[in-house]
Amino acid sequence: MSSASPGAAVSEFDLIRRHFTRSTTHTELAIGDDAALVRARPGMQLAVSTDMLVCGTHFLADTDPEDLGWKTLAVNVSDLAAMGAEPRWAFLALALPAVDEAWIEAFARGLFACADAFGVDLAGGDTTRGPLNLALTIIGEVPQGEAITRAGARTGEDLWVSGQPGRAALGLAALRAELSLNAAARHECLAALQRPQPRSALGQALRGLASAMLDVSDGLLGDLAHILERSHVGAVLDAPSLPLAALLATGAPPGSARHCLLSGGDDYELLFTAAPGARATLGALGARLGVALHRIGFITAQAGEIMLHEADGQRVSLAAAGYDHFARKPAPS
Numbered sequence: 518m519s520s521a522s523p524g525a526a527v528s529e530f531d532l533i534r535r536h537f538t539r540s541t542t543h544t545e546l547a548i549g550d551d552a553a554l555v556r557a558r559p560g561m562q563l564a565v566s567t568d569m570l571v572c573g574t575h576f577l578a579d580t581d582p583e584d585l586g587w588k589t590l591a592v593n594v595s596d597l598a599a600m601g602a603e604p605r606w607a608f609l610a611l612a613l614p615a616v617d618e619a620w621i622e623a624f625a626r627g628l629f630a631c632a633d634a635f636g637v638d639l640a641g642g643d644t645t646r647g648p649l650n651l652a653l654t655i656i657g658e659v660p661q662g663e664a665i666t667r668a669g670a671r672t673g674e675d676l677w678v679s680g681q682p683g684r685a686a687l688g689l690a691a692l693r694a695e696l697s698l699n700a701a702a703r704h705e706c707l708a709a710l711q712r713p714q715p716r717s718a719l720g721q722a723l724r725g726l727a728s729a730m731l732d733v734s735d736g737l738l739g740d741l742a743h744i745l746e747r748s749h750v751g752a753v754l755d756a757p758s759l760p761l762a763a764l765l766a767t768g769a770p771p772g773s774a775r776h777c778l779l780s781g782g783d784d785y786e787l788l789f790t791a792a793p794g795a796r797a798t799l800g801a802l803g804a805r806l807g808v809a810l811h812r813i814g815f816i817t818a819q820a821g822e823i824m825l826h827e828a829d830g831q832r833v834s835l836a837a838a839g840y841d842h843f844a845r846k847p848a849p850s
Contacts (some may be wrong), residue, residue, distance in 0.1 A: 518549040531776070536788045536802070538801070541638040541640065542636070542638060543555075543585070543605060543638060544638045544640045546605060547762035552608070553608070553640040553641040554642070554744070555605070555606050555640060555656070557658055558658060559759065560659040560660060560661055560809065561660060561661065562658070562659050562660070562661050562662075562664065562722055562837050563631050563656055563657070563658060563790060564597055564602035564656070564657045564658070564659050564664060565598050565654065565655070565656050565657075566593055566596035566654070566655050567593075567653070567654040567655075567671070568586070568589075568590075568592050568593050568596065568652070568653060569647075569650065569651075570585070570589055570650070571648075571650050571651075571653040572648065572649035572650065572653040573776065574766075575638045575785060575850070576588075577692075578649070580655060580711070581711065582620045582621075582623040582624040582627065582755055583623040583624065583626050583627035583630075584711040584712055585624055585625060585627065585651070586623070586624040586625060586626060586627025586628035586629075586630075587627040587628065587630055587631045587711075587712050588627075588711065588712065588713060589609070589624075589627075589651045589653050590607060590628055590631040590632060590635075590637065590653060590655075591651050591713050591714070591785065592713065592715075592734065592785060593607065593634050593654075593655035593716050594631070594637070594655065594715040594717055595715035595717075595732045596607070596655065596732060597655060597712065597717070597719045597720070597735070598666070598715050598716050598719065598720030598721070598732060598787065598806070599731045599732040600659060600665050600666065600720070600730070601659055601663060601665040601720050601723060601724040601727075601730070602657035602658060602659040602663055602664065602720070602721070603636075603657050603658050603659070603717070603720055603721055604635050604636065604637045604655055604656075604657045604717060605636070605637065605638065605656055605657050605658055605755040606638050606640040606655070606656040606657075607637050607639050607640065607653055607654065607655045607656075608639075608640060608641045608642045608653065608654040608655075608656075609628070609639060609641075609642035609651070609652070609653050610642050610643045610644075610645075610650075610651075610652040610653070610654075611642065611643070611644045611645075611650075611651060611652075612644075612645050612647035612648060612649065612651075613644065613645075613646060613647070613649060613652040613845075614647065614648060614649055615646075615648065626648050627765065632735070634763030635715070635717055637655070643645040647648070653817070657687075659724070660724070663724045663725065664731075665720075665723060665724065665727050665729065665730040665789070666729065666730075666747070666848075667729050667730070667731050667743055667744045667746075667747040667750050668729060668730055668747040668750065669728040669729040669747035669748060670744050670745070670750050671728060671748070671750070671816060672676060672750060672792040672816055672817060672818045673793070673794070673815065673816060674790040674791060674815065675726060675790065675791055675792070675793055675795075675796065675812050675814075675815055675816075676741075676752055676754070676788070676789075676793055676812070676813055676814040676815055676816060677727075677788070677789050677790070677791060677799065677810055677811060677812050677813065677842065678733065678737065678760070678786055678787070678788045678789075678810075678811050679716050679719060679786045679787045679788075679803075679808050679809065679810055679811075680716070680784070680808060680809060681709075681760055681763055681764070681784075681785040681786070681809070682733050682737050682760070682778055682781070682784040682786045683708065683760075683761075683764045683774065683777040683778035683779075683781050683783065683784065684706045684709035684710075684763075684764070685709045685710040685713065685775075685781060685783035685784050686707065686736075686776075686777035686780075686781020686782060686783065687702075687711055687764060687767060687769055687777045687781070688703070688708075688709055688711075689772070689775070689781075689783070690769075690773065690777070691703050691706060691707070692707065692710070694836045695696065696769055696770065696773055697768060698767045698768050698769060699767060699768045702766065702768060702813065703767075703768075704769030705767075706767065709783075709784065710783055713783065713784070713785040714785070715732070715785050716786065716787045716808065717731075718806055719787060719802075719806055719808050722802055722806065723776035723787070723789060723791075726791055726795050726798060726799065726802075727789040727791050728789075728790050728791060728792070729744050729747070729748055729789060729790045729840065730744075730787055730788065730789035730790070731744060731779060731787075731788055731789075732782045732785050732786065732787055732788070733782070733785065733786045733787070733788050734782055734784070734785060735778050735782045736779065736780040736781055736782045736785065737778065737780070737781075737784075737788065738779050738780055738835060738836070739782075740788055741788060741823065741825070742821070744788070744790065744821065745821050745822075745823070746821065748790075748816075749820045750816050750818065750819075750820060751816070751817040751818065751819035751820055751821060751822035751823065751824070752813050752814055752816055752817060752822075752823050752824070753808060753815055753817055753823075753824045753826055754813055754814040754824070754825045754826065754835070755813060755814050755823075755826050756825055756826060756827045756828055757828045758795075758811065758812060758813045758814070759775075759778060759811070759813055760777075760778070760809070760811045760813075761774060761775060761778055764777065764778055779835070790816055796812070811820060822834070823835040823836075
């Protein structure tokens with residue numbers, strides 16, 4: 518990131534005023550004071566989440582700043598979607614190695630595009646000099662007692678995933694020249710990586726239907742393991758039901774496609790459990806929202822165990838190989 522031209526010193530407050538201050542729709546006091554003032558609507562609980570994106574760990578240094586602005590907020594919106602909460606307020610802490618107003622302007626444009634898409638007010642935050650680091654805290658609302666946690670899965674329930682997990686991981690692999698995709702698929706997979714679309718409307722619609730839920734950020738198997746741990750259950754995945762066909766159509770090798778589906782991250786799809794009696798309702802819900810919902814398995818009583826039933830009847834035990842920042846060298850996305 519280049520610095521501003523000599524003699525054009527820009528203060529922290531100038532940056533905030535120029536690029537991050539604008540009118541809000543549901544914040545009583547936003548940027549410009551020591552703290553924001555917000556009010557939860559009657560009957561609502563507040564849901565709060567924080568995510569940090571670090572250059573070299575979560576994104577490459579040459580990532581388009583507008584895409585990065587979108588993604589910084591989108592991954593937090595996805596956290597609230599995973600609990601059935603409606604996003605309302607965001608607080609951004611931004612560390613910059615130098616002032617590059619063109620970069621900041623593009624970043625803010627992407628951030629506010631996402632905010633507009635999901636009804637979020639940027640209500641405050643902070644800026645400082647340092648290694649490029651983007652930390653965003655989001656606050657949402659969910660009706661009292663209706664939040665969907667990871668702890669509600671029960672034996673015999675169906676396991677579902679939304680959309681097309683695996684595309685973002687394929688996009689990252691293509692970006693690193695680790696594999697080749699056809700032109701249309703490369704564009705689609707890079708869009709999934711760089712401009713994830715959090716399932717906010719779906720998450721809210723699943724209140725009362727899903728018994729346990731989270732978003733797939735660290736890989737389907739790794740995130741499934743979190744539900745199993747919190748709910749003290751196991752799971753069986755049905756190989757023919759996995760949404761693999763679209764990944765194979767990208768031109769990726771079958772082994773890579775399957776690995777990205779099961780262990781790739783950054784998809785921000787919703788993985789959830791629901792009673793078998795909800796199948797017709799979920800089918801209609803997916804059609805109404807225009808989101809594919811895939812029933813990929815079921816919940817068992819074998820706590821922590823993940824089994825894969827292959828098309829030929831073979832049963833394979835799977836390790837929950839999700840992404841862990843401290844277990845291996847991070848892979849920038």
